[in-house]
Amino acid sequence: MQTCASIIESIGKTPMVELARIGKGLPGRIFAKAEFMNPSGSMKDRIALKMIEEAEQAGQLKPGSIVIEETSGNTGIALAMVCAVKGYRFVAVMSEGNSPERRQILQALGARVELVPQAAGGKPGQVTGADLALVEERTRQLQRELGAFWVNQFDNPGNCAAHYETTAQEIWQQMDGQIDYFLDVVGTSGTFTGIAKALKEKDPNLQCWVVEPAAAAVLAGKPVTNPQHVLQGSSYAKVPRLWDAGVCDGYLTVTDGEAVRAARRLAAEEGLLCGYTSGGNVAAALRLAGWCDAGARIVTILCDSGLRYLSSDLFK
Known part of the structure; x- marks a missing residue:
């Protein structure tokens, strides 16, 4: 087969x-x-799998661990899929400016979605660097509160490595x-x-x-x-x-x-x-x-x- x-x-x-x-x-x-x-x-499926498996190999993830990530939606959805298969709880932190379909998919995959209001003057569907800064701040807060593993795609070398390899x-x-x-x-x-x-x-x-x-x-x-x-x-x-x-x-x-x-x-x-x-x-x-x-x-x-x-x- x-x-x-x-x-x-x-x-x-x-x-x-x-x-x-x-x-x-x-x-x-x-x-x-x-x-x-x-x-x-x-395309974020590739980096989600790579970053999670590298964290497992490094001993940063254990059975029952909580995974958290700041995301515009696609990386979060990919991580929600990978975490569902591997048995980790997943928290996605995202701006309210991202399309509602993304948060609906995340929730369908079992993720907890933490929505962050946009910066002053923000428009739905147009997420700025200022919006992202607010998302990152909330992610850091939740990571400390939950004791979660923060994937941190913006700094994680596994992000580049997945596409390189x-x-x-x-x-x-x-x-x-x-x-x-x-x-x-x-x-x-x-x-x-x-x-x-x-x-x-x-x-x-x-x-x-x-x-x-x-x-x-x-x-x-x-x-x-x-x-x-x-x-x-x-x-x-x-x-x-x-x-x-x-x-x-x-x-x-x-x-x-x-x-x-x-x-x-x-x-x-x-x-x-x-x-x-x-x-x-x-x-x-x-x-x-x-x-x-x-x-x-x-x-x-x-x-x-x-x-x-x-x-x-x-x-x-």
């Missing part, structure tokens, strides 16, 4: 899809790693090593840093570009004119602690409108129902494909499922 002992054994090995319909007629070819097809619906290797194999550009949005920077480092070790000429919101391109060194944007779970208008500028070759920016239009095109023309950040990645890839050398191969990430945004304006 070919079965899994648990759902966490199915993490990874996601498809690589050429976006041949929306990229038709452009000089470059766009390929998208369908990370939304991980079992809990996002798995996602990047899959990308390289699926593309037969024929990659000219890799691009991705940055949240914790685990995905970008882990993948870019691994790909550059294999081909130093391969270019890795960051995608940022047009009004909050802090990694590119531009002033933040508006920290509120639709790329949930990414681009908090501050430099993440796992960021490594040494593996970045360039920067691209996208507006909210470009991200939304690209996400809608992904669904309507490619049959790929994905979220805002996937739309941002694809919008940037389309621009790059328009001016790169003919036949250049561009790889990006489809970060999470569009099912998590049905209450938003994304598909309305």
Whole structure:
């Protein structure tokens, strides 16, 4: 029999899809790693499993332990899935600005959800660095009160290692090593840093570009004119602690409108129902494909499922 002992054994090995319909007629070819097809619906499954198993190996987790994490939703959902399988209680601390579907999924997976009000002037669906600071403060408080193990994805090296060891290797194999550009949005920077480092070790000429919101391109060194944007779970208008500028070759920016239009095109023309950040990645890839050398191969990430945004304006 070919079965899994648990759902966490199915993490990874996601498809690589050429976006041949929306990229038709452009000089470059766009390929998208369908990370939304991980079992809990996002690329964060990989880091959740890695960080929990490393904590187990280090003796930081015991039977009956409580796990806590600050999250925009996707990492929390992935951790809730992993903790359900492994028997740990899980507490997710998140901003009220994140989509309600995320908290509903967390609760369905047995997690306790601690919602933190947004900073003054906050808007639902647009979580800022100020909002995230409040979430981190509440996480620290709860961690002390509960004696929980704090995963801390923003500082945990397992975040980068998961993508270095798995996602990047899959990308390289699926593309037969024929990659000219890799691009991705940055949240914790685990995905970008882990993948870019691994790909550059294999081909130093391969270019890795960051995608940022047009009004909050802090990694590119531009002033933040508006920290509120639709790329949930990414681009908090501050430099993440796992960021490594040494593996970045360039920067691209996208507006909210470009991200939304690209996400809608992904669904309507490619049959790929994905979220805002996937739309941002694809919008940037389309621009790059328009001016790169003919036949250049561009790889990006489809970060999470569009099912998590049905209450938003994304598909309305």
